[in-house]
Structure formats: structure tokens, C-alpha cells
Amino acid sequence: MSLIDILSVLAATIRLATPLILATLGGLFSERAGVIALGLEGMMLAASFAAASIATITGSPWLGLAAGMGVSMTISLIHGFASVTQRGDQVVSGMALNILVAGLCPTLGLAWFHLGGQTPALEHGQRFMPIVLPLADSLADVPLLGPVWNILIGGHNLIVYLAILLLPLSAWLLYRTAFGLRVRAVGENPHAVDAAGLSVAGLRYGALAVSGMLVGLAGADLSIAEGAGFGRDMTAGRGYVALAALIFGKWRPAPAFAACLLFAFCDALQVRLQGVALPIMGVVPVQMVEALPYLLTVFLLAGFVGSARAPHAIGVPFVKTR
Amino acid sequence: MSRDLPWPIDYVLIPALNLALAFLAGAVVLGLIGVSPGAALGTLLDGAFGSLDGAGYTLYYATTFIFTGLAVAIPYQAGLFNIGGEGQAMLGGLGVTIVCQAMGGYPLWLVLPLAIGAAMIGGAAWAALPAVLQVKRGSHIVITTIMFNFLASALMTYLLIDMLRAPGDPSPETAAFPASTALPYAHEWAAHLGLAMEESPLNLSFVVALILAFLVWLFIRRSLWGYEIRATGHNPSAAAYAAIPVDRVTVLAVCLGGACAGLVGINEVMGVLHRLVLGFTAGAGIVGIAVALMGRNHPFGIVLSAILFGALYQGGAELAFDYPQVTRDIIVVMDGLVILFCGALENMLRVPVTRAWARWRTVPA
Numbered sequence: 164m165s166l167i168d169i170l171s172v173l174a175a176t177i178r179l180a181t182p183l184i185l186a187t188l189g190g191l192f193s194e195r196a197g198v199i200a201l202g203l204e205g206m207m208l209a210a211s212f213a214a215a216s217i218a219t220i221t222g223s224p225w226l227g228l229a230a231g232m233g234v235s236m237t238i239s240l241i242h243g244f245a246s247v248t249q250r251g252d253q254v255v256s257g258m259a260l261n262i263l264v265a266g267l268c269p270t271l272g273l274a275w276f277h278l279g280g281q282t283p284a285l286e287h288g289q290r291f292m293p294i295v296l297p298l299a300d301s302l303a304d305v306p307l308l309g310p311v312w313n314i315l316i317g318g319h320n321l322i323v324y325l326a327i328l329l330l331p332l333s334a335w336l337l338y339r340t341a342f343g344l345r346v347r348a349v350g351e352n353p354h355a356v357d358a359a360g361l362s363v364a365g366l367r368y369g370a371l372a373v374s375g376m377l378v379g380l381a382g383a384d385l386s387i388a389e390g391a392g393f394g395r396d397m398t399a400g401r402g403y404v405a406l407a408a409l410i411f412g413k414w415r416p417a418p419a420f421a422a423c424l425l426f427a428f429c430d431a432l433q434v435r436l437q438g439v440a441l442p443i444m445g446v447v448p449v450q451m452v453e454a455l456p457y458l459l460t461v462f463l464l465a466g467f468v469g470s471a472r473a474p475h476a477i478g479v480p481f482v483k484t485r
Numbered sequence: 486m487s488r489d490l491p492w493p494i495d496y497v498l499i500p501a502l503n504l505a506l507a508f509l510a511g512a513v514v515l516g517l518i519g520v521s522p523g524a525a526l527g528t529l530l531d532g533a534f535g536s537l538d539g540a541g542y543t544l545y546y547a548t549t550f551i552f553t554g555l556a557v558a559i560p561y562q563a564g565l566f567n568i569g570g571e572g573q574a575m576l577g578g579l580g581v582t583i584v585c586q587a588m589g590g591y592p593l594w595l596v597l598p599l600a601i602g603a604a605m606i607g608g609a610a611w612a613a614l615p616a617v618l619q620v621k622r623g624s625h626i627v628i629t630t631i632m633f634n635f636l637a638s639a640l641m642t643y644l645l646i647d648m649l650r651a652p653g654d655p656s657p658e659t660a661a662f663p664a665s666t667a668l669p670y671a672h673e674w675a676a677h678l679g680l681a682m683e684e685s686p687l688n689l690s691f692v693v694a695l696i697l698a699f700l701v702w703l704f705i706r707r708s709l710w711g712y713e714i715r716a717t718g719h720n721p722s723a724a725a726y727a728a729i730p731v732d733r734v735t736v737l738a739v740c741l742g743g744a745c746a747g748l749v750g751i752n753e754v755m756g757v758l759h760r761l762v763l764g765f766t767a768g769a770g771i772v773g774i775a776v777a778l779m780g781r782n783h784p785f786g787i788v789l790s791a792i793l794f795g796a797l798y799q800g801g802a803e804l805a806f807d808y809p810q811v812t813r814d815i816i817v818v819m820d821g822l823v824i825l826f827c828g829a830l831e832n833m834l835r836v837p838v839t840r841a842w843a844r845w846r847t848v849p850a
Contacts, residue, residue: 201627245829254566254627255778256829262771263821266814267514274518274810403631410625448647454639457632464624 166307170314172431178319178389180427181326182207182381182398186405187412187419188333189377193239194414195337196370197350197476201257202242203378204402205264210235210382212268215282215393216275218289224387227289231383236375238264243371247364250480261402269395282386282393291320291388320388322380329377334416336373346370350474353481363481381405400457407460414474422463430456490842496786500779500827502834507822514818518810525804525811532803533796541671541685542802547788547795548687548752551694553773554780554787555701556608556746561782562705563738564718569615569630570746571770572637573608577747578754579644580607582659582761585754589663596666600755601693601748608747609740611637616739620732626739634770645763657763668756690752695788697745702784704741714738746770768817772798775820778828794820 186207190200210231218227238260245256269280276282296317302309337343345366349356353363381401386393404426412419433455440446490499512522533543553570560567580603588596615629642657651660668689675682705711713734716724725731753765776794780786801816826833 245825249830249832251829251832253829255824258566258568258627258774259821259824259829261821262774262824263818266817266819266821270514270518270812270814270818273812273814280812280814400631400635403628406625407628410628448643450639450643450646454636457635457639461618461624461629461632461636464629465618465622 167310167314170310172428172435174314174318175431175434176424176428177315178323178427179430180423181319181323181389182384182401183405183408183423183426184326184330184420185322185381185384186378186402187408187423188329188416189239189374189381190406190409191333191337191374191414191416191419192346192370192377193374194409194477195350195474196346196367197353197474197479197481198243198246198367198371199253199257199478200374200406200409201254202238202260202402203257203405204398204400205257205261206235206238206375206378207382207385207402208261208268208396208398209238209264210379211386211397212264212272212282212382212393214379214383215285215386216272218285218387219276219283219392222289224290227387228291228380228383231387232376232379235379235382236372239371239375239378240368243368246480247367247371250482253478265396268393272393272395280395285387285391289387290391291322293318293320294324320384322384322388325380326384329380330416330420333377337416342369347474350476353476354484357481357483363483367481378402404456404460407464410473411463413472425463426456426459429459490839494838494842496781499831499835499838500781502838503827503831504779504823506830506834507819507826510822510826511815511819514815520804520808520811525808528804528807529797529800531800533800536683538683538685539799539803541682541687542799543792543795544671544691545685545687545752545757545795546798547791548691548694549749549769550772550776550791550794551698551788552745552748552752553769554776554791555698555773555784556742556770557773557777558742558780558782558784558787559701559705559714559745560739560742561777562711562718563714563735564721565616565619565626565735565739567612567630567739567742568627568774569612569633569743569770570749570773571766571768572630572634573611573743573746574749574766574770575637575641576607576611577604577744578607578750578761578765579641580604580747581750581754582649582662585662585666586659588666590665593665593668597668597689597751597755600666601751604747604750605744606747607750608743608745610743612739612743612746613736616736619739620735638764641763645761649761659761661760662755666755667759668751686757688752688756690748690756693748693751694791697748698784698788701745705784710734710737746773771817772820775823775827778824 186203190203193200213234214227214231217230218224242256242260245251246253272280272282299313299317302312345356345361349363349366357363385397408422408426409419411422433452436452437449438446515522515525532539534540556570556573557567581600584596584600584603588599611633615626615633618624618629619626645657649659650657671687672682672684713729716729717731717734721731749766749769754761758765772794776787776790779790797819798816801813805811805813
């Protein structure tokens with residue numbers, strides 16, 4: 164493997180990690196506030212459909228992005244209505260929304276665009292294209308630095324850089340602000356928060372709104388930045404993988420980020436491995452290689468969770484004591 | 486809260502109201518894609534029950550949904566949510582395939598029990614690992630079963646393309662099974678009895694499903710293991726204190742659920758397709774979640790809601806035939822809406838209904 168090969172696998176890792184990172188951060192706010200984030204998959208899928216549809220109709224990726232984030236936030240708040248206000252089963256609610264969205268997107272897509280449930284392919288101006296960094300040309304011939312600057316650091320779309328930026332920002336919001344402290348408290352001991360005179364429901368809805376916006380970015384990345392249009396089931400389980408990354412990262416931003424990178428690396432590697440003859444095993448069947456990320460998810464959830472402790476009040480509806 | 490209500494309200498009125506809400510939301514979706522909800526409902530009902538073969542299709546779909554509904558309901562009694570019906574059904578189909586291909590020429594009364602056994606073993610085996618991981622390692626069973634659905638689908642693709650495909654066949658499916666392994670169709674029986682019934686895929690599996698539902702009810706409600714499963718689901722620490730082996734009971738419940746899902750293979754593979762075809766489950770595992778929640782996880786409720794979803798499926802096929810903008814995805818939308826309104830938002834109507842009932846009770850008529 165040459166340097167270019169290694170760099171392009173790493174660059175693919177960053178690109179593939181972006182939706183996972185954003186969805187994991189979204190799940191982080193939801194779960195730290197005590198609401199199970201099983202709806203990530205549906206929120207992401209709906210966002211990618213909304214973003215691609217609006218970008219197609221208006222021609223503006225920015226409006227598409229706003230639509231994606233708005234739709235994802237709406238679904239997040241419906242999940243909130245079911246789990247916070249109605250005290251319903253959060254796992255059931257999350258699955259219901261995932262299934263609803265999985266059916267709704269191709270149904271609406273077929274009726275609106277007549278392309279068998281897809282949205283039309285987006286043109287360059289309608290989506291977020293890879294950004295060419297300054298100095299790209301003049302560094303191109305410099306050994307090592309040139310390829311690193313152009314392949315690994317440069318050449319990604321806007322949302323990739325946004326995701327890298329939002330990671331420390333989310334950590335700051337969660338650990339260094341009053342809002343973050345209250346969100347974490349409401350996930351650990353809502354009765355204490357209630358006794359302090361704060362609204363448990365209000366905080367949970369707030370956290371779910373933030374969650375919705377972040378996951379909306381993840382969906383938009385798939386359809387109007389990394390991809391050029393919506394295809395059915397295009398999230399392909401990434402919402403669940405993000406949730407697994409969150410659990411594996413023990414509900415903390417930095418380890419969860421590392422888990423996302425691991426998943427994405429595995430995914431980038433599986434694309435590379437298809438059809439390649441390996442030293443001992445020979446050519447591994449393509450389905451087995453494609454199953455690698457799912458296998459890794461099971462493996463990590465099973466093997467290395469260790470002493471992970473979920474937020475104490477997660478999944479438990481809050482009932483005010485008198 | 487349920488004890489405050491007489492059972493007709495608890496088990497009939499509230500589910501019916503929730504279902505009505507789900508259909509109302511479904512009507513909004515139909516309106517959004519330019520289909521008149523009223524006309525659609527007419528097509529749906531006519532397609533599902535309007536003719537005898539339509540009813541045959543409805544019950545054929547219902548057979549599969551009884552299996553996948555029970556696959557969700559049994560683990561739910563133990564407090565676990567099994568999303569893996571889809572993958573478990575695939576492995577069940579694989580088990581059926583192995584038996585049917587090996588047992589050509591033997592009488593059906595011998596092949597069928599073996600195929601049922603193989604289907605149950607296949608489904609249970611695919612459910613076992615997520616169950617054990619949940620119990621031993623605390624890995625979230627919802628995520629692991631979803632991952633196992635992806636893994637099962639990859640495994641089936643591999644097996645059907647590289648291993649089991651009939652030589653020279655371009656599509657990913659096995660060769661047809663020996664004719665002697667095919668289950669009798671309902672219309673064949675009707676012909677024997679001198680009744681004219683149009684052809685439909687309804688077959689002997691429907692009877693298997695009804696018997697299974699009864700046995701599951703017997704098991705959950707009347708057996709010691711069933712009691713242990715319910716106790717574990719209600720309060721695991723109390724169950725453990727009562728010397729119930731909670732871990733073992735949990736794994737048992739999930740594996741039994743997987744075994745029920747595996748039986749989808751009897752209906753689809755052995756009853757209708759007579760070969761293993763890639764993707765034969767067609768989302769039945771997901772429908773099972775809606776079926777179980779609507780049937781309140783009670784075996785008899787599941788039979789009724791499976792028939793309702795069977796009608797939806799069959800009527801939806803008619804709808805897709807009449808309107809180009811409607812596909813099977815509209816059924817997935819309905820699944821989601823039913824799970825949302827009958828499952829997650831179940832309390833929404835229960836609270837006001839309970840309050841209204843209490844007020845009505847206290848005011849003497």
C-alpha cells in the first residue's frame with residue numbers, strides 16, 4: 164500500500180465518520196437528558212429525504228439543509244411528545260418513527276418526483292461540494308505535505324468540517340454551560356431538577372431539539388453533500404451504529420467520537436477489501452466484507468462496554484412526586 | 486391503571502380508537518400523495534374481503550404475521566423487544582429448505598413436523614446470540630437484533646448466490662423442492678369438498694399458525710415457564726428473589742420468539758414458493774411488531790390483528806394496482822403509524838377515557 168492509498172482510506176474514514184459523528188452527538192443530548200435515542204435512524208433518513216427534496220425544488224443546498232434539520236427536529240419532538248408528555252415506551256416510539264419514515268420517504272418521493280422513490284440527482288450548485296483549500300495547487304508537488312493537505316485535510320465538503328467543529332462545541336455545551344449541566348442532571352435525577360424549580364419536560368424537549376438539529380445535519384450530509392440525491396434506505400442502519408458508538412463511548416463525546424472513527428474506518432476498509440485477495444483467506448466473499456461494520460457493532464456492544472453506566476433515569480418517564 | 490377499566494373498554498374500545506387515529510393519519514398521507522382517502526378505503530376493503538380469493542390472500546398474509554407477531558410478543562412478556570423477526574424468519578426458511586431438499590419422496594405427515602422443527606431451530610438459533618449477549622454482556626437487544634437482521638440478509642445473499650443457487654439459474658433462488666413436500670392449498674381442499682374457491686396462496690400453514698397461537702397462550706398463561714417469563718417481565722428483581730433463573734428465562738423467551746419467526750418459512754417457502762428465494766420475508770418481521778402491539782401481546786389478539794394487517798396488505802396490493810403513486814411502502818407507513826398510536830402513544834387516549842369512565846361511574850344514571 165502506498166502513501167496515497169493509506170491517505171485515501173483515512174480520508175474516506177473522515178467522510179464516512181461525519182454522519183456517524185453528528186448522529187452520535189445528537190443521540191448524546193437525547194440520552195443524557197434521559198430519552199432513549201432509538202429514533203436516530205428515522206430522523207436521519209427523513210432529514211436526508213427532506214434535504215434532497217428541498218434542494219431539488221429550490222436549487223439551494225442551504226434551504227435543503229434547513230429543511231433537513233427542521234424535519235429531523237420535528238420527528239425528535241414527536242418522539243419527545245410520546246416519551247415525555249405521554250410517558251409512552253421510548254423504545255417503541257423510536258422504532259415506530261423509524262418504520263414510519265422508512266415507508267413515508269419513498270412514498271412521498273414517488274408521488275413528488277416519479278423516480279421510484281428516489282429524488283433526482285442533484286447538480287453541483289444544488290449540493291455542498293468538496294472544498295479546495297488555499298495553497299492546494301502550490302503544495303501539490305511537495306512530498307508528504309502535499310498529499311496530506313490535499314487528500315486528508317482538504318477536499319471534504321462543508322458538513323465534514325462542521326462536524327469536526329461541532330464535536331468540541333457540543334462537549335462545551337454539555338459540560339460547561341448551565342443548559343448542559345441541567346440536561347445531564349435531568350437524565351440522572353429528574354426529581355432533583357424538579358425540586359430545584361426547573362421544568363423536567365422543558366429541558367428534555369430542549370435537549371431533543373438540539374438532538375434533532377444535529378441528526379438533521381447527519382442526514383443532509385448523506386443526501387446533499389456526500390451523495391447527490393436521496394435513495395431509499397440510504398442510511399442503511401447508520402442510526403443504530405451511531406447509537407452503538409454512543410453506548411460504546413459510555414455516553415461521553417470524545418470516546419464516542421473515537422468509536423465513530425473506528426466504525427468509519429472499518430467501513431472504508433470494507434470498500435477497499437472487496438475483491439482483494441488476502442494473504443491467508445484468499446478472496447473473502449463480498450457479502451461477508453459488507454457485513455463487517457454490522458459485525459463490529461455486535462462485537463463492540465458485546466465485548467468492550469465494560470463498566471459503562473447509562474444515564475440513571477434513561478427510558479424512565481418522569482412522574483412528579485407530591 | 487388498566488384495572489380501573491372494564492375489559493371491553495380496555496381491550497376493545499381503546500385499541501379501536503388508537504387504530505382509528507392511525508388510519509386518520511394514514512388518510513392524511515394518502516391525501517398528500519393525491520389519492521382520495523375515501524376511494525382508497527373502498528378499494529382496500531373490496532380487495533381484502535370483497536371476494537373469496539381476496540379473503541384467501543388476506544388469511545395467507547395473516548399466517549405470516551401471526552408468526553412474526555408471536556415472535557415479538559413472547560420476548561415482550563419477558564420485558565424484551567425483539568426486532569429481529571426478519572432475520573430469524575430468514576434462517577427459519579433456510580431450515581425448511583434443508584429438510585425439504587433432503588426429504589423428497591417421503592410422505593408429508595413426516596416431512597411437515599421435521600420442517601417445522603427445522604424452521605423453529607433456525608429461528609431460535611439466530612435469536613439465541615442476541616439474547617445471550619443481552620443477558621451476559623448487557624448489549625442492547627434492540628440494536629443487536631437489528632444488526633442480526635443485516636447479518637442474516639448478508640448471509641442469505643451469500644448462500645443463495647454462491648452456494649445454494651440452482652445451476653444455470655440467473656436469479657438468487659434454489660431449485661424447486663420435490664413436489665411431495667408442497668403443503669396443500671386451501672382451494673385444493675375446497676375442491677375436494679366440492680366447494681368452488683378461487684386460487685389463493687392460503688395453505689395448511691394457517692392451521693399451523695392458529696394451533697401455535699393457542700399453544701403459546703397455553704404456555705404463557707398456564708405453564709410454569711410461562712409464569713416465570715411473565716414474572717421476569719413484570720419485575721426482574723422480584724423474580725430473581727423468588728428464585729426464578731431470570732437470565733435463563735430471558736434467553737428462553739427470546740429463543741421461543743425466534744422459533745415462532747422461523748415458522749414464516751413454513752408458510753412462504755414450503756407453502757407457496759416451493760424454493761428458497763432471496764428476500765422472501767419481505768418486511769414481515771417489521772409488520773410483526775405492529776401486529777404484536779395492536780394485539781396487546783396476547784396470542785388471540787395477535788391472531789385478530791394479524792388478520793387485520795393481512796387485509797391491509799392484500800388491500801394495499803389492490804391499491805397499488807389502481808394508483809401508480811401507491812406502492813407497498815404505504816403499508817410500511819401504516820405499520821409505523823399503528824406502532825406509534827397503539828404502542829407509544831397508547832396513554833394519550835387512555836387517560837381521558839379512564840377519567841370519563843370514572844366520572845360516568847360516579848354519576849348514577
